[in-house]
Amino acid sequence: IALVDRYRRFNILPELFWLDAGWYTGCGWDKKNGEWHQNVGNWTVDNDRFPDGLRPVADAVHKTGAKFMVWFEPERVRPETQIDKEHPEWLIKLPNNNNYLFNLGNKDALKWLTDYISDFIKKEGIDYYRQDFNFDPKPYWEANDEPNRIGMSEIRHIEGLYAFWDSLLVRFPNLLID
Numbered sequence: 315i316a317l318v319d320r321y322r323r324f325n326i327l328p329e330l331f332w333l334d335a336g337w338y339t340g341c342g343w344d345k346k347n348g349e350w351h352q353n354v355g356n357w358t359v360d361n362d363r364f365p366d367g368l369r370p371v372a373d374a375v376h377k378t379g380a381k382f383m384v385w386f387e388p389e390r391v392r393p394e395t396q397i398d399k400e401h402p403e404w405l406i407k408l409p410n411n412n413n414y415l416f417n418l419g420n421k422d423a424l425k426w427l428t429d430y431i432s433d434f435i436k437k438e439g440i441d442y443y444r445q446d447f448n449f450d451p452k453p454y455w456e457a458n459d460e461p462n463r464i465g466m467s468e469i470r471h472i473e474g475l476y477a478f479w480d481s482l483l484v485r486f487p488n489l490l491i492d
Contacts, residue, residue, distance in 0.1 A: 318374040330442065331375045332383045337364065339396070351448070354387045355395030355414075357430065359438070372439030383442035383492065388427055389416050389475075390449055401426070406454040406467075415454040418478060419470025428481045435486060442490040443482060 318331060335341075339360050340353035359367045368384065375382040391397045391405055391414040398405065398414065404423035405414040417423050435443060455467035479491055 315371055315374045318371070318378060322378050327378050328380055330381045330383055331371075331378075332385070332442075332444070333368070333371065334385045334444075335387070335446075337368065337384065352392055353395060355391035355397040355416075357386065357388070357434065358396060368438040368440070372441075376439065381441035381490075382439060383444050383490075384438070384440050385444045385446060386431070387446045387448060388431065389418065389447050389451070390414070391416050406458050408453060408457055413449045415451055415471075417458070417467075417471065418474030419467060420474075424474045424478060428478050431478075432482065432485050435482070435489070441488070442492060444492040 321327065335354075336350040337360060338353060339356040339358045341350050341356075341360055361367075364371070368382075372382040393412055393414070397416065401423065404417050404420050404426070406417050407414050416427070418427070431443070434440070451471065452468070455471060456464075458467040459465065482489055482491065
């Protein structure tokens with residue numbers, strides 16, 4: 315909010331304010347495992363740094379006439395994060411690998427993610443949704459394929475991804491997906 319106010323004071327009014335990785339629970343210099351990538355899968359706001367959520371930031375951004383974009387990486391989940399604890403059945407895991415793939419080919423997982431992110435966008439006042447993907451999913455899909463059904467995990471995942479984005483746009487027609 316201080317940064318938004320400073321930009322406004324100097325009449326620097328960007329079209330967009332972008333909140334990148336690290337806004338979620340477990341991140342921050344003062345946290346155990348505070349590195350942003352160790353906490354993907356915690357899609358709750360870090361209340362120590364944002365005690366009232368992201369809405370006050372969005373409100374400050376909107377007062378300048380700008381849009382508010384927030385970064386997510388929903389397809390990668392790390393051990394001991396919210397999604398790993400609450401829904402391990404929705405994750406594709408590989409031996410000796412601490413990146414788990416959120417299985418968008420699973421209809422229950424897809425519905426949960428769509429509802430969860432939709433509620434988050436509405437509650438926090440997000441205008442633009444930024445989605446990142448920082449690891450190779452191919453080995454996960456290959457490990458999840460049944461014999462003689464090579465490529466089906468990938469196909470279902472991509473179908474789920476497109477359905478997720480389409481659902482966001484139905485719910486938020488003015489949403490920009492980056």
